Amino acid sequence: MEVVILDDARDLASVAADAITALLARKPDAVLGLATGSSPLAVYDELTARHGRGEVSFAQARAFTLDEYVGLPAGHPERYRTVIDRDFVTRVDFAPDAVRGPDGLADDIPASCAAYEQAIADAGGVDLQILGIGSVGHIAFNEPGSSFASRTRIKTLTRQTRLDNARFFDGDVDQVPTHCLTQGLGTIMAARHVVLLATGASKAEAVHQLVEGPVSALWPATILQHHPHATVLLDPAAAGRLQLAGYYRETFAGKPTWQGI
Known part of the structure; x- marks a missing residue:
């Protein structure tokens, strides 16, 4: 796991965008894993700007989203x-139907989840997965206690996660759905490169557990310690609980410029 701590959130977005730009340059038909939430927004803005300047194209790429609320109608602003x-897809040049997500309105949810897993496999797997992390250590909607071997499935959201997401529903936690479909931890771990972004002091404890704590289902993101190519991008506030923050800064500053993340 590589930990990158930078003072400016825009610099974090640029580092993540550099990785995606380089991937698409060498593999134009790459498969991306897209996350929603606030953490990746700056990355999507940076990629959109680069696309506008002709520096990157998504025309041959495909993408899969991490999760979806169950029961929100098509077109709901928070679906x-x-x-x-x-936030991203319609701002760049993805082909029609190139981006797919779990179907939160499916009549047969288990069958739909199995079909989603098969679609990812048929696409050749995810080359680069963007992630955020929740305050309780969840990635996607894999709440504490999730199986490390889990695949796309329905999950019940904890009250803390619903409280965290209430800001997207006019601050009303009762409007936040109680269930979701989510890629499993096993699904996420199958991606060839995972790039996780976290900013703000509210993520500091989860980041501390992710990077320096024991691998435990109590903090689902800790499974990424076993990923062969995981990059964690942090601002100083999110890195505030890290014991080895100085080491992470030193090693990133000393990397060869050609190496990337």
């Missing part, structure tokens, strides 16, 4: 498919 389209 994750609506959000990812608004």
